Amino acid sequence: MTSVDRVSDTGPDSIVLGGGDILVVDDFPDTVALYDALLSEEGHRVRTAAGGVEALAKVDEREPELVLLDVSMPGMDGVEVLRKLRARRGGGPAVLMLTAARREPHAIEAGLREGADAYLTKPIDGRELLARVRAAIESFRLKRMCEAQRRDHIAMLVHDLRHPLSSLGLLAEVIESEDLSPEEKKSATATLRTLCADMARLVDGVLAASRLEAGLFSVEPRDTTARAVLRPTVDVFSPIATRRRVTLSFEGELDVHLRADSPKLRQAIDNLIANALKFTPKGGRVRVRISSASHEVAFEVTDSGPGIPASERATIFDRYKQGNRGRAVGGSGLGLAIARGIAEAHHGRITVGEGDLGGASFRLTVPA
Numbered sequence: 001m002t003s004v005d006r007v008s009d010t011g012p013d014s015i016v017l018g019g020g021d022i023l024v025v026d027d028f029p030d031t032v033a034l035y036d037a038l039l040s041e042e043g044h045r046v047r048t049a050a051g052g053v054e055a056l057a058k059v060d061e062r063e064p065e066l067v068l069l070d071v072s073m074p075g076m077d078g079v080e081v082l083r084k085l086r087a088r089r090g091g092g093p094a095v096l097m098l099t100a101a102r103r104e105p106h107a108i109e110a111g112l113r114e115g116a117d118a119y120l121t122k123p124i125d126g127r128e129l130l131a132r133v134r135a136a137i138e139s140f141r142l143k144r145m146c147e148a149q150r151r152d153h154i155a156m157l158v159h160d161l162r163h164p165l166s167s168l169g170l171l172a173e174v175i176e177s178e179d180l181s182p183e184e185k186k187s188a189t190a191t192l193r194t195l196c197a198d199m200a201r202l203v204d205g206v207l208a209a210s211r212l213e214a215g216l217f218s219v220e221p222r223d224t225t226a227r228a229v230l231r232p233t234v235d236v237f238s239p240i241a242t243r244r245r246v247t248l249s250f251e252g253e254l255d256v257h258l259r260a261d262s263p264k265l266r267q268a269i270d271n272l273i274a275n276a277l278k279f280t281p282k283g284g285r286v287r288v289r290i291s292s293a294s295h296e297v298a299f300e301v302t303d304s305g306p307g308i309p310a311s312e313r314a315t316i317f318d319r320y321k322q323g324n325r326g327r328a329v330g331g332s333g334l335g336l337a338i339a340r341g342i343a344e345a346h347h348g349r350i351t352v353g354e355g356d357l358g359g360a361s362f363r364l365t366v367p368a
Helices: 027-039 052-061 076-088 103-113 126-176 182-214 226-243 262-279 335-345
Strands: 021-025 043-048 066-070 093-101 116-122 222-225 247-252 257-260 285-293 295-304 348-356 360-365
Touching: 021 027, 021 052, 027 043, 027 066, 027 126, 043 052, 043 103, 066 076, 066 126, 076 093, 076 103, 093 126, 116 126, 116 295, 126 182, 222 226, 222 262, 226 247, 226 257, 226 262, 226 285, 257 262, 257 360, 262 285, 262 295, 262 335, 262 360, 335 348, 335 360
Parallel strands: 021 043, 021 066, 066 093, 093 116, 247 285
Antiparallel strands: 222 257, 285 295, 295 360, 348 360
């Protein structure tokens, strides 16, 4: 019979965690009763199963967050149960394998190969069991939260792409009309180019985020000037600002020299300007100011929008992170993360604070 040393974990370093939904699977009734008592006392909701078939049936009824799974059971053993759990949509719950390590090394190897999150050796110390359970549930919840955020942001990206696509279709119908004057055709063509540029920025953003996440993002710095970096930006965003009735200005040391990967640095600055324009109301201002000092060049994008709450500034550059209110809500949640990644790839940095125009001020610096 398996024994458990019941030790209460109430030390100062204990992890604060809401009770988890746990399924205990073991063919020894006394062992199940001990695990049930220990975990229930910790605040977890515990269900039990005496074998693999019963366990899978209970998972189908309601998928738990964690399965505490014995390896050696008659009929369907723990490794087979684990294999079926991992075949579920989303990879199934977190799984801790229970095994007598000295007698079952192959079971340990098979369990880890099939995707067990960890294994515990019988007899199990109560403190270790509680700590492993808390860690596994925290990891499970974080994984599910990240998956939900990714789904949400993919949906946002698709939504963002739908608007320019729909507008392109409408413009195509307009251009097909024979009643357009040369000026109207010129205006429609300019709008087409702007919409295509908007879509290209969205796609480039997703590609950059993927490369950053995979650790494959790199830059190739060359000697250039701030004016050369910003020239295409002015061409792209000036018409957008005009349509939105926002004053967009470029000030400061435009001819300052720096070493940078111009296309990628421009992508970071474009993201900052797009973010500023998005949340600046009609009649507002967006200012891009360039300055140099201490062997670095700074690009500061300041706006007259609602700003960013101080409580959100520490996480506003996190990938897929969006604020709970104000200007940070909306969009794919990648632009500021990409800007930070590009700044850091240049051995620079990016910060955010309050600007003198009443809104937010983003400051991106790169070495001169």
